[in-house]
Amino acid sequence: MTDAELLKQCHTVLPGHRPRSPAEMFAAMAAWCETNSVAHDVYGNGELIQQFEQKIASLLGFETAVFCISGTMAQVTALRLACEDRGSRLAALHPTSHILVHEKSNYQLLGHFDALQVGDRHRPFTVADLAQIPDRLGAVALELPMREIGGQVPSWKELEAIKAHCRNSKVHLHMDGARLWESAAGYQRSAGEIASGFDSAYVSLYKGIGGLGGAMLAGTERFVARAAEWFRRQGGNVIHRSPYVVSAAMQFEQRLADMPLYFRRTERLYDTLRDYPSIKVNPARPQANMLHLHLPVSRERALEIRNDVARDHQIWLFGRAAHGALPCTSVVELYVGDNLTGMPDHVVRKALDLLCAAMEKTA
Template identity: 35%
Template sequence: VSIIPLLFLLHASARALATTPYDTKLCLQTPHPERTPEESLQDLSLECQELGVSQFDVYGDFQSDAKESFLRKFEKEVADELGMEDAVFMPSGVMAQGIALLIHSRAGGKQRPMFACHHTSHLLLHEDEAYGELLNMEPLVISTEEKVAANGYSLPPLTYDDVEIALDSFLEGGMSPSDMVAALIVELPHREIGGKCTPWPDIMKIRNKCRKDGVKLHCDGARLFEASTWYGMNLADLVKPFDSVYISFYKGLGGLSGAMLLGDKGFCVEARKWLRRFGGNLYTLLPYVVSGWSGYKRYWKCRDGQMTFAQKREKLTRIIADMKADEDIANTVSFDPEVPEVNMIHGYLWSSPDQVNKAIAKVEDRHGIRVLKRVRPVGEATSAHLEGFKSMFELSIGEANGQIQDETFISAWSELAKELPNRRRTDV
C-alpha cells in the first residue's frame, strides 16, 4: 500500500515546508510508483489472477484466437479500442516501428528507400541509425528548427505545410513522392519538444496529401493515450487517418516493457512474419503482456479509480500556472510549451546540471522532498542553449506524483529556486 496519501493527510499544508519534519522522502518528478523487482513480480502474479491468465503464450500464439489465448484476447481488446482490424504485441517500440517501415516500404511490390519524419523523431535521435543498418532506408527529415517561437527556443510540431514542402520537393526532380517515400511518421504527441501536438486540421490535410501522393501514414503513438486529452477524441477517431499505429505500454501505462503495432489484417499478417525474422517472437511474452495489459486496464480504463489522463493534464496545468505566478520560480525556470498540451512538459533552467543537483540535494536534506530526479544538460547546438539555458528536465504527472498536493510542488520549487545561482536573463 502506498504511504503517499497518508503522508499528505498528515502534512496537508506544504507551506509549512521549512519546519515540517517529513519522515518519508517524496519525488515530485516520479510519475509511477517505484517498485522493487520482487514487488513487481508479486504484482504480476496477482494480475494473472485478475486477468484470468492461467497458461503461457507460446511464440505469440499466432495460430490461436482471442477465445483460446490471453495474448490474442489482449491484442483484440486494444485493436477494438483503436478501431483497427488487428494488433500485434511486440517486445519494444524500436522493433515495432522498424517492422512498420519495412512493411510499408515493400507495399505494392516495389522497394521504397525512404521514410519521412520530424527532426525530433525517436528513430533519428535514439536508435543508433537502425533505419539504415537494419532496414536499409534513409530518412527524409522534416525540420521545424527554423520556426522557433518568439521566446527564442520553443519549436513547433509537424504541420501540413512542412509535409507539403518535403513531399513536393520530389516533383522538382521529375519524381513522384511514392517512388521514394514509403511512409510518413507523425508522432502524437512530440515528446522531444515538450508534448506538443500537430493540430487536427493539419493531420487531416496530411492524410489527404499522403493518400494523393501514395505515401503511407504511420502514427508514432508512444504516448497516444496522453495525446487523446489534447484532441478531446476517443482513440478510434484519433487514429482513423493512419494506416498503422504503434503504442507503448511502459510509458504512460507503467508496464515493464512492450509495445503493440496495429493496422489492417494484411498488415498484421506481415508484422507477425517480421516479428519472427527480427527475433522478437519470444517463446513467451507473458511477463510483458500481463504487465502491459494491467497498465492498460489500470491507467487507461481506470480500473482502480485512477486519475484519467485528462485529470493528470489538468493537474499539471494548474501546477505550471502556479509556478509561473511565483516570482522566484518564474525567474529560475521556463516551460515549453507555455501551457501543457498533455500531462507532460519540459522545463529549462539557467543553472548548470551540477548546480541544479546540488540545490536539489539541499532541499531534499532539509525537507525530505526531491524536486527533480533527472536533470539533463542542454545541447550546445540547440536554440535553448543559445537563449542561455544550461539544464532541462521533463515533468509528467502520473499515479505517484498525481497524489501530491499542488501546494507541495510550489513550496518545494520555491525552496529550490532560492538555492539556484542563475536566474532569468535581464538583458533581453
C-alpha cells in the same frame, strides 16, 4: 550516493508514477493471473495475449495488432514495410524522432529505409512542410505527443490536414503512439478518433501504462502478419510474452481512465508555474500530461541542485536534464502521473521554491 539511492530516500517525488518494486509488481501480477486463470502464451499463441492484441486494435480502429518486444523493433519494421509497399525507401521523420535521436542509426545500418528529416525541430511539422518535399515519399511517421519538444502535438485541424495529404499522396502514415493515451486526454478525443486516417500505429505497453515493457503494432491483417514475420527474423520471437502482457493488461483500464485526471493536474501545474518566471515552460499551454522546464542554469548545475534538494529535503524534482540551446541553460522534463496527482499545491510550491532559490544563488 547514486541517483537511484537519492531517489529512494525521497518522500516527495514530482515526476511520474510511484514505482513498484520487483516484489510488488510480481506479486500483483501473480494475484491477477490467479484471479483471471492466465496461462502462458507459446510464441504469441494464447488466449490472453491474442485478446489483448485485439483489444488494442479495436480501441485504435485497426483490423488487428501484434505484440512486439520493443517499440524500437516495431517502428523501423513498420516503416520498412510501408516503404516497400509504396515503392519508395524515403520515410519522413521529425528531427526529434525517437528513431533519429535514440536508436543508434538502426534504420540505416540494418537497411530498413532512408530517413528524410522534415520540419523545424522545435515545433511539430505541418502539412505545408510535407507538401514542400519534392521527393516521392514511402512513409511519414508522426509522434503523438512529441516527447523531445515537451509533449507538443499538431492542432486537430493540422493533424486532419496531414492525414488527408498523406492519403491523397498515397503515402503510408504511421503513428509513433508511444504516449498516444496521453494525447487523447489533451485532444479530448478518443484514441480511435486520433488514429483514424493512420495506416499503422505503435503503442507502448510500459510508458504511460506502466507495464514491464513491450509494444503493440496495429494495422491491416496483411501488414501486421508481415511485421510479425520480420520481428521473428530480428530475434523478437520470445517464447512467452505473458509477463509483459500481464503487467500491462492488469492496469490498462485504470491507467486509461486516469489520463484525463493527469491532464487536469497538468493544467493546474501550469497555473502554479506562472508564479515562477525564471522557469520557462514548453509548450506554452498543456497539450498532454508532460512538459519541459527550461532553467537558467547549466545542465551540471541543474543536476547538482536536484541532488542537493533530494539529500537535504527528501524532494525529487526531476529525472534527467539536458543541455539547453543557450550557454548556462538546461531543460528538464516533468511527466505528470500519480505522484503529482495526489500532491497538494503547497507541497509543489515548496519544491519549486527550493529549485528557484538554488538557481538564484547560482546567478
